[in-house]
Amino acid sequence: MKKLLFALVLVSMLFVTDSCNEDKAAPEQTGVVELVFRGSFGNSPLMMYDREYPYAAGMSLRFQLFRFYLSDIILVQQVSPAKKGILGAEIALVDFKDVQSEASAKDGIVIRLENIPAGDYRGLQTGIGISSKLNRTNPGDYDPLHPLSDNYWSAAMGYVFTKIEGNADMNGDGVFDEKLTFHIGGDPFYRDKPFDKAFTVEPDGVTRLEFDVDLRRVLVATPDDFLDFRKVSIDHGGNKNIGNFISDNLANAIRIR
């Protein structure tokens, strides 16, 4: 009886060991998710330098820079009933600086999320800006190619979340000589943003999720509520109203197709 018990234990242990090996032999299947951000200004593609955009109150605009950060990009799995999230990326920079042609505007800015578990998803959750945790770090914590190696404002001990730079033609003379610079940063300007969109990640596949970012929507909340460059053409975080205006609008200006 004792021997039989010993043999059973031995067999069980072998079985358990074998199961463990099976787990190792079958790694989780994963795929890639690409987030494609295409900029626009109203109905026109967003291009730096090369395009003029009609604006409110008879003004026209040109842009040289538009960039913003996304933090904690979480892919929400279709697991009923509770939601479960996969962290796709802790930080990403969506930077339209080099989008200067129709071709590059069409290509958009691609953020590639690797090793995403295969399966069905119900959407994404992300933060617009830099999370409080990451905003306590500084470029010295990163390698030179990391998104957080730049856009740091040491005097404020934090990052600039969003930059919009360009020029305005204020009086219709065709000269864009009014300079516009808006740099927004700081924990109060971080915004959570959910995107409801069912999608599937196939094993070894690439799933593309496409987003539209309307810069006009960032500057114009309603026809009567817009950033009036006749009154203000520069803000570097000192004006909380402007910071909140741009941050709220940016969250609303990003839409998933």
Added chain:
Amino acid sequence: MRQLIVLLTILSLTFVVCTRQSGNSLAHIPYRPTPATLKKPDRQPDMLIPADNPLTVEGIALGRKLFYDPILSADSTVFCGNCHQQKRGFTDGKAVSTGFAGRKGVRSAMSLVNVGFHTQGLFWDGRAATLEAQAVHPVQDTVEMNLDWRMAEQRLQRHDNYPILFRQAFGIKNRSEITQDLVVKALAQFQRTLVSRDAKFDQVQRGEAQFTEAEARGYAIFFDTSDELPHSECGHCHVDPLFATPAFENNGIQAVQGLHDFADAGRGTITGNRYDNGKFKVPTLRNIAQTAPYMHDGRFKTLDEVLDHYASGGHFADNLSPNVRQLRLGERDKQDLIAFLHTLTDSVLLNNPAFANPF
């Protein structure tokens, strides 16, 4: 002392004789490279160092020697350190540099301080991606050192001492293995060590010193930190701790009718993009008090002139940086800004014997 000199002379002669006796082979000389490390300024990302050119004590020493040796110029009169002088923050104090046979260049010598941290192109126009790629240009440039690289290699291969140093730095087994590739690697290694992190600004950041009232006021104006003081917008492009950015900007110093009218198109000559015409690499402001004259063509002789330019808002062009705008700086504001700029002088770097001419 006399005995020591005699002993050293005998040892040196023996070394040279041994080297020559073995012909072109260098395999008998020990190759034991010593890894070297760098300290970086606070809040600065690590330096990107190519995997095939790690820093070693021997490589840095070789690079330093090459940096100060006119052997790399056609008539053996010009060396890197002519235009990049340590006491001048590795610039030369001239509007445009003078090279081979007194020939004048078209742009000012850029500072090499913290040059190893730059990631998006070197030279005023960014035409070289790495320090290794950068070092190729001045040697063969007819205005600078005017030496064919094949000739440079032959000179070094025939030299009494350099083959030994290349062996110790890179493990070559034969004189003929001294190539352009290894020369620029050594030069790059030395230049990566030119790190500035001990200016008064750094000491204040580390809590080791305090700004004077004028310096503190200048800091606030520079970084736009006070609503009670005028803003200068300097800190957008001259971001600390490098007091530079990887970007190329048109800062409005050239008056033009259109984007194709720049006397020097700068970055645009490299990219072919008209919106890059008139843009130049944002230079570091570290040791700025030692690096006059200013701008890519040295047009401004003093920091006062530089501040007057920026206060004017610059000449308009479609690609003028929006951060260059009219400023409301009073005389005291300017002087305090200049006081702050002087806190970027790093006398430790300017006097570091490790960076000095070894000859």
